Amino acid sequence: MITLSEISVQFDGKTVVQDVSATAKPGEFIALVGPNGSGKSSLLKAIAGLVPHTGSTNLPKDHRTRAKQLAYLAQTVTAPHRHLVRNIVTLGRTPHIGGLSTLGERDKNAVTMAMTQAGVTEFADRMFGTLSGGEQTRVHLARALSTQAPLLLADEPITALDPYYQLSVMQVLREAAQQGTTVIAALHDLSLAERFCDRIWVMNTGRLVANDTSSRALTAEILRDVFRITPDGQITV
């Protein structure tokens, strides 16, 4: 169980996340939705411990211990272009191995499993720079899965992808959740969020304004007040 209590984030005196409290159960796939600038990325970064914040989570305070408990998939995925996919996925094991020690049997198995789960085994020996954007995202997804952390945070993992890769990434996240991982993914596609996720957290101007099961969170009021759209897909003026 992941518990967030009163998480707030400020940048240069401007509050971008305000008093967010929520819980996420093991195996739950949560969609974090909200307009641009509503604080989704900042909330994920605060949970991951990447930005200064107030409030607390029940994740370990120590940096290295926390790294074993959560995997983070950044909004823009990058890696040196000439690195092999296999080596990039292996870096997900960093929290489990000391700086100078080598990979054990468990690490190798975790890497193989993660590559299978994310569907990147077939290009394990290709260079990162030769892959398409969708393939690169899946490589990073495999890297995040190989950590085998109980919490997976993904910041807009499908925003830049074509429909095929959007669905395939959502499926991989869904499967990770089915295996017991808590997955929190920032998303813009509300219909994919409803279809794949157990729960939807709606953010607006830094606050968590709705937190409910997928079928109930996106009410007509939320769509109008937060997203400025109507349920039948028109923009409100």
Place this chain on the structure above:
Amino acid sequence: MSARIWCINLGLVCGFSILISLGFGSTNIGFGDALAGLFGKSSESINTIIHSVRLPRALIAACVGAGLGASGAALQGFTRNPLAAPGLLGFSACAALGAVLALYFNVSQLIMPAAITFTFAGAIAMTVFARRKPGATSLVLAGIGIGALATAITGLVMNLAPNPWALSELVYWLMGSLKNADLSDVMVAVPLTFIGLILLCLSGPALRVLGLGEDTAHSLGISVSKTQLLIVTGCALCIGSGVAVAGAIGFVGLFVPHILRFIVGPDEAWLIPLSALGGATFLVIIDMVIRLTAGPGTPLYLGIVTSLIGVPFFLWLAWRQA
């Protein structure tokens, strides 16, 4: 060929270059005599030449080259910027400022401590300016700024030189040379560089992860600020002691890691020791060529030769990136 094998091979090549370089110098000594001299089994004058002139010079060349190469590899890895090098990020400029000040005030025995002190002062300033958000962008900006300031003050010192001879001494010193390297330099520069190299090599595993971006690396348990501290301290030790002995030697730190990345592969952790060995070999060979081609008159300055070879490479790199 794996990176490990490359490391062993480059190490052997480096060792051989040092041995071969003992055979070249202004006094004509046969290669066999030179080797015998190394073990103290030649005539007394040859023993002395090898022990107090040629061996120190070769060791300093290797030490300076190793420091430059490893610093360049670590800085390029940390900043993920192909143009990062100790010369660009102000380490060399700070060291040169310290040494030039020591020369200006006529205390040449203080060149080494001054160069090292100023490099550390520069490194601390960089860390302070990059403190708000440690990482690639801050370090590059702070480094370039500090370097520009150090270069400007060096220019000011030269501007204030009391007479043309003092000025020419400063100018020649800045061109970089190993002709004054002696055993006492070896005793200071080699241990300091060695410690610096260890710090840089220790940053290697973190640099691998940093290739995925700073946020991702942080989420994987890597401390960006600790890695930055390790690299800045390592570079300061290597460059401070290197510049103090040999003057400003350009471009080795830039292009040695690039060549090795091209040949061996992009693994940052291996690139640091590889670039140390590559840089060492390169400077030993270049210094040997300088001694070989020395005729009557002023010998070529090491810093000029390395830049003459380095700049075309730099331009090629810029062209390829474009």
